[in-house]
Amino acid sequence: MAEDSRSELLSLSAYELAKKIEAREVSATEAARTANARVEEVEGDVNSFVTTTPQLALERAERVDARMKNGGIKLWESVPIAVKDVLSTKGVRTTCGSNILYNFEPLYDASALLNYGEDMIVVGKANCDEFAMGSSTENSAYGPSRNPWDLDRVPGGSSGGSASAVAAGEGWWALGTDTGGSVRQPAALCGIVGLKPTYGRVSRYGLIAFASSLDQIGPMTRDVRDSALLLQAIAGHDPRDSTSANVAVPDYLAELEGGVSGLRVGVVKELMGEGVQPGTRETVESVVRGLEGAGAEVGEVSLPHSRYGLPAYYIIAPAEVSSNLARFDGVRYGLRVPAAGVHEMYRKTREEGFGDEAKRRIMLGTYALSSGYYDAYYAQAQKVRTKIIEDFRDAFSRYDVLVSPTSPTVAFEIGSKINDPLAMYLSDICAVPVNLAGIPSISVPGGLSEGLPVGVQLMSDHFTEPTLLRAARATEQVSDFKFTLKP
Amino acid sequence: MQTQEKRTYQAVIGLEFHVHLATRTKMFCGCRVAYGDEPNTHTCPVCLGHPGALPFTNEKAVELGVMAGLALNCEVASRAVFARKNYFYPDLPKGYQISQFDAPICTGGYLDVPVPEGTVRVGITRVHLEEDAAKNVHVGESGRMHGSVGSLVDFNRGGTPLIEIVTEPDIPSPEAARATANHLKAILQAIGVSEADMEKGQLRCDANVSIRKPDGSFGIKTELKNMNSFRYVERGLTRELERQQGILEEGGRVTQATVHYDPVADEVHELRSKEEAHDYRYFPEPDLLPLELTAAWVQEIKSRLPELPEERKARFIKQYGLSEYDAGVLTADAELAGFYEKVAAEADPKQAANWTTGELQALLNEAGIGIPESKVEPGHLTELIRLVEKGTVSRSAAKDVLGFVFETGDAPSAVVEREGLASMGGDELSGTVDEVIVANPAEAGRVRDGDKKVIGFLVGQVMKATRGGADGGRVRQLLMEKLDGQ
Ligand SMILES: [Zn+2]
Numbered sequence: 001m002a003e004d005s006r007s008e009l010l011s012l013s014a015y016e017l018a019k020k021i022e023a024r025e026v027s028a029t030e031a032a033r034t035a036n037a038r039v040e041e042v043e044g045d046v047n048s049f050v051t052t053t054p055q056l057a058l059e060r061a062e063r064v065d066a067r068m069k070n071g072g073i074k075l076w077e078s079v080p081i082a083v084k085d086v087l088s089t090k091g092v093r094t095t096c097g098s099n100i101l102y103n104f105e106p107l108y109d110a111s112a113l114l115n116y117g118e119d120m121i122v123v124g125k126a127n128c129d130e131f132a133m134g135s136s137t138e139n140s141a142y143g144p145s146r147n148p149w150d151l152d153r154v155p156g157g158s159s160g161g162s163a164s165a166v167a168a169g170e171g172w173w174a175l176g177t178d179t180g181g182s183v184r185q186p187a188a189l190c191g192i193v194g195l196k197p198t199y200g201r202v203s204r205y206g207l208i209a210f211a212s213s214l215d216q217i218g219p220m221t222r223d224v225r226d227s228a229l230l231l232q233a234i235a236g237h238d239p240r241d242s243t244s245a246n247v248a249v250p251d252y253l254a255e256l257e258g259g260v261s262g263l264r265v266g267v268v269k270e271l272m273g274e275g276v277q278p279g280t281r282e283t284v285e286s287v288v289r290g291l292e293g294a295g296a297e298v299g300e301v302s303l304p305h306s307r308y309g310l311p312a313y314y315i316i317a318p319a320e321v322s323s324n325l326a327r328f329d330g331v332r333y334g335l336r337v338p339a340a341g342v343h344e345m346y347r348k349t350r351e352e353g354f355g356d357e358a359k360r361r362i363m364l365g366t367y368a369l370s371s372g373y374y375d376a377y378y379a380q381a382q383k384v385r386t387k388i389i390e391d392f393r394d395a396f397s398r399y400d401v402l403v404s405p406t407s408p409t410v411a412f413e414i415g416s417k418i419n420d421p422l423a424m425y426l427s428d429i430c431a432v433p434v435n436l437a438g439i440p441s442i443s444v445p446g447g448l449s450e451g452l453p454v455g456v457q458l459m460s461d462h463f464t465e466p467t468l469l470r471a472a473r474a475t476e477q478v479s480d481f482k483f484t485l486k487p
Numbered sequence: 488m489q490t491q492e493k494r495t496y497q498a499v500i501g502l503e504f505h506v507h508l509a510t511r512t513k514m515f516c517g518c519r520v521a522y523g524d525e526p527n528t529h530t531c532p533v534c535l536g537h538p539g540a541l542p543f544t545n546e547k548a549v550e551l552g553v554m555a556g557l558a559l560n561c562e563v564a565s566r567a568v569f570a571r572k573n574y575f576y577p578d579l580p581k582g583y584q585i586s587q588f589d590a591p592i593c594t595g596g597y598l599d600v601p602v603p604e605g606t607v608r609v610g611i612t613r614v615h616l617e618e619d620a621a622k623n624v625h626v627g628e629s630g631r632m633h634g635s636v637g638s639l640v641d642f643n644r645g646g647t648p649l650i651e652i653v654t655e656p657d658i659p660s661p662e663a664a665r666a667t668a669n670h671l672k673a674i675l676q677a678i679g680v681s682e683a684d685m686e687k688g689q690l691r692c693d694a695n696v697s698i699r700k701p702d703g704s705f706g707i708k709t710e711l712k713n714m715n716s717f718r719y720v721e722r723g724l725t726r727e728l729e730r731q732q733g734i735l736e737e738g739g740r741v742t743q744a745t746v747h748y749d750p751v752a753d754e755v756h757e758l759r760s761k762e763e764a765h766d767y768r769y770f771p772e773p774d775l776l777p778l779e780l781t782a783a784w785v786q787e788i789k790s791r792l793p794e795l796p797e798e799r800k801a802r803f804i805k806q807y808g809l810s811e812y813d814a815g816v817l818t819a820d821a822e823l824a825g826f827y828e829k830v831a832a833e834a835d836p837k838q839a840a841n842w843t844t845g846e847l848q849a850l851l852n853e854a855g856i857g858i859p860e861s862k863v864e865p866g867h868l869t870e871l872i873r874l875v876e877k878g879t880v881s882r883s884a885a886k887d888v889l890g891f892v893f894e895t896g897d898a899p900s901a902v903v904e905r906e907g908l909a910s911m912g913g914d915e916l917s918g919t920v921d922e923v924i925v926a927n928p929a930e931a932g933r934v935r936d937g938d939k940k941v942i943g944f945l946v947g948q949v950m951k952a953t954r955g956g957a958d959g960g961r962v963r964q965l966l967m968e969k970l971d972g973q
Contacts, residue, residue, distance in 0.1 A: 206540075
C-alpha cells in the first residue's frame with residue numbers, strides 16, 4: 001500500500017475506518033499493517049507500549065478478514081486497538097507497569113476484551129503508571145511515556161500510554177482504566193476523548209485491580225462517536241463480576257447527534273477556582289458559552305463536599321490497593337527473589353518488585369486499615385464518600401450534565417512533579433469525586449492553552465451515558481479543536 | 488478437674504468450629520469440592536488468586552449457612568457483608584481470606600447440649616461464611632514447615648465453602664465441651680449442612696479456655712488448637728486446664744497464647760508466637776455486594792429444615808416410649824439414631840433401645856468407631872432381639888452373639904449355630920435338670936419338703952452345667968414341676 005493511502009487511513013477516526021473496512025475498501029489486515037508501521041515510526045519517541053504485539057495484530061486481523069467473508073463481524077472488530085497493560089490478555093505478557101509482573105502471562109482474557117471480540121486486533125499493551133497509580137506514567141517500571149504534543153511533557157496517567165498511542169496514531173483507539181481520573185486526565189493532556197463509564201457498566205473481570213470499588217475500564221478515542229462505539233463494544237453485564245450491573249445496554253450511537261437544546265448544564269463552582277490554570281478555566285468557560293449558544297440551559301452548581309474528595313480518595317484507594325497487591329508475593333507467578341524462608345522471600349520480592357509509589361500507597365493503606373486507625377481514616381473516608389454521592393444526587397435533581405475542567409493544568413514537564421506526590425495528586429482533584437460517586441464522566445478536548453490541549457469534563461447521573469455522550473458530542477462541535485496526529 | 492477443685496476453680500470454655508459446607512462447588516468459583524484427588528486438579532484463576540480474577544458467591548453455600556444458623560436458633564441477618572481478612576501465607580493466594588467480620592449471616596443463637604446431669608445451654612455468638620485456605624505440604628522429614636526442605640501448595644482445598652461457628656464461653660468442663668462438639672456435629676449432619684467428617688478436615692475445632700478464680704475474677708484465656716478429634720478436645724482441654732491451674736496455684740499468671748495439644752504424649756505445649764498481635768485489617772470486600780437475605784427466603788429455608796436432634800429426641804420419647812436419657816443418647820448421633828429407627832421398626836422399640844445404647848454402643852466405643860464403620864446391620868439386631876424373645880438364646884448368651892456379629896458381620900442365627908450358643912430347650916434341658924436333681928439329693932429333698940429357698944442353688948447348678956445356655960426362668964419352672972410332682 002502506498003505511503004499516502006496509509007497516511008489517509010491514519011487520518012480516519014475508528015468509526016470511519018470500520019465503515020471503510022465494512023465497505024471492503026480496505027482490509028482489517030491492511031489496517032493492522034498500517035498501525036504496526038506507525039508504531040515502528042513513532043514508538044521510539046513516545047514509548048506508548050510496554051509490549052508491542054505486531055504479529056498478534058496481523059494474525060487476528062487476518063481472522064477478522066476471514067470472518068467478514070463468512071458472514072460478518074461487529075463493526076468495531078476490524079479496528080486495531082491499544083490495550084492498557086493492566087487488562088489481562090491471554091498468553092500476552094501483562095505487567096501492570098510493574099517489575100513484579102515482568103514475566104507474567106495471564107491464563108485468560110479480560111471480559112471486556114472478550115465482549116469486544118476474541119479476535120481483537122491488539123497492537124500492543126499500553127504503558128501506565130505501576131498498577132495504575134499515578135498521573136504521569138512516570139511510575140512505570142518501563143520508563144515514562146511521552147506526550148505526542150510535546151515529548152518533554154507527560155501524557156498524563158495512569159493510562160498515559162493508551163493516550164499517547166491514540167494521539168500518535170498507534171492504533172485508532174485504546175482501552176484505559178479510570179480509578180481516579182486515569183482515563184480522563186491523560187485524555188485531556190493528549191487532546192483525545194476519554195470516557196469513564198458508570199461503575200458496573202463494564203465488567204472488571206480480568207482488570208488487574210488497583211482499587212476495586214473505584215476501577216472502571218473506559219474508551220480512549222479520537223472523537224466522541226468513537227467513544228460511543230467503543231463503549232458499545234465493551235459494556236454489558238458479566239456474572240463473573242458481582243459488581244457489574246444487570247442493566248440493559250442502550251444503543252450509544254442512537255442519540256449522539258440529538259443536540260443539547262433544553263439540556264440543563266451545571267458548571268461546578270468548586271472545580272473552577274483555586275489551582276485551575278487561567279487558560280484552562282477560560283477554555284472551559286468558552287465551551288460552556290458554546291453549549292449555551294447551542295440551546296443548553298446553563299447554570300452554576302455547588303458540590304460542597306467535593307474538596308474532601310481527594311483526601312477521601314487517598315484513604316479508600318490505598319486501603320484497597322494494600323489488600324489487592326498482597327497477592328503479588330512471589331509464590332505462584334511473577335517475580336520471585338529467592339531467599340531463606342518464605343517471609344524473607346516475600347520481603348525481598350516485594351522490595352524489588354514494587355516501585356516507590358506502589359510502596360507508598362501500600363503503606364498508606366495498611367496504616368488506614370490498622371486497628372485503632374480504621375475509624376478515624378477508612379470509616380471516615382466512607383462517610384465523606386456518602387456525602388459526595390449526596391452532593392451529586394442533589395445536583396442531578398437540577399441538572400442533566402455537570403461541567404468542570406478535567407485537569408487543573410495542561411500537560412506538565414516530565415520530572416517536574418515526580419518528587420512531590422501531593423502536587424501530583426492534585427492533578428486529579430476534578431476527576432476523583434466522579435469515581436467516589438460511581439457516575440459516568442467524559443473528557444472532551446475544548447481547545448488549546450499555551451499550545452497544549454485542555455480537557456473539558458462532563459458528568460452525568462448513573463447509567464445516563466447516552467445523555468453524557470450527546471452533551472459530549474455537542475461540546476466537541478462547539479470547541480475550538482480538531483484531532484490531528486502528533487508528533 | 489477434680490470435684491474438690493471445682494468449688495474453687497471453674498473452667499470457662501468457648502469453642503470455635505470450622506465446618507465445610509456440603510456444596511458441589513467452591514465458595515467463590517465454579518471448581519469442584521473434592522477430597523483426596525491429585526493435587527491442584529480443581530483450580531481456576533479465581534481460587535488461585537490470579538490477577539484480575541473476581542469472586543462470585545455460591546448461593547448454595549449461603550443457603551446452607553443460613554440453615555445451620557436456623558438449626559442453632561440464631562437470628563438471620565437481613566444484610567450480611569463479606570470482609571477481607573488480610574495476612575500473608577503461601578496457602579492464601581490472594582493475601583487475604585474472604586470472610587465475614589462485623590456483619591455475619593447469623594448471630595445470637597443457642598444449643599441445648601445433653602449431658603449426663605441434664606442439659607447445658609451453650610450460647611452461639613455467631614455463624615459466618617468464609618472460604619477455606621489451600622493446603623501446605625512440607626517436603627522433608629519433619630512434615631512441618633520448620634526444618635522442611637521445601638513446601639508445596641495444593642490448591643484443591645483452597646476456596647472450599649466454610650462456616651465458622653463461635654460459641655459463647657458457656658461450657659463448664661472438658662466433658663461438656665466434647666458433648667457440645669458431638670451434639671453440634673449431629674445437628675449439622677442431620678440437616679445436611681455438612682458431612683462433618685473430621686478425618687477429611689470437614690470439621691475442625693479450636694477452643695478458648697480460661698479459669699475463673701476462687702474470687703470470681705476471670706482468668707487470661709489461651710487458644711487451644713490442633714485437636715482433630717473430639718476425644719482430643721476433651722483430653723486437650725483437661726491438660727490445658729491442669730496447666731493453667733498449676734500456674735495459678737503457684738501464684739503465677741497465665742499468659743495469652745496459642746497452645747497445641749500433642750495427643751501422642753498427651754501433653755499441651757505453649758507456642759511462642761512471633762505474630763502475637765495479628766492485625767488482620769478487616770474491611771468490607773469491595774468485589775462482592777452485600778448479601779440481602781429476605782425474610783421470605785429465610786422462612787422458606789426454615790420450612791425445608793429437616794428434623795433436628797432435639798425434635799427427633801422428643802419424637803423418640805413419644806413414639807417409642809423411651810426414657811429421656813436413652814432418647815438423648817440415640818439422637819446425639821444422627822447415624823446411631825437412623826440405625827435405631829430401622830431396628831425399632833422391626834423389633835420391640837425398648838429392647839432395640841437397650842441393645843443400641845447398651846451393648847452395641849459399648850462395642851463401638853471400645854473399637855473407637857461409629858455406626859457407619861461397624862459391621863453390625865440393623866437387621867442383625869432385629870434378628871437377635873427376636874432370638875431372645877423366642878428363647879432360642881438367653882439374654883446373656885445374646886451378648887456374646889452380638890460380640891461375634893460385631894467382629895465378623897455374620898448373621899446372629901449363623902453365629903448361634905456355629906458357636907453352639909443356643910438355649911437348651913425341651914428334652915435336653917429336662918435331662919440336665921434331672922441330672923442336677925440326682926447329683927444333689929439333699930437339696931432336692933429339702934425342696935420337695937417345701938423349703939423353696941434352696942431352689943436357687945439348684946437353678947445355679949443347672950445354669951453352671953449349661954454354661955449359661957439356659958433361660959433361668961425356664962429352669963426354675965422345670966425344677967418346680969419335677970420336684971413337686973414326685
Ligand atoms: Zn476455582
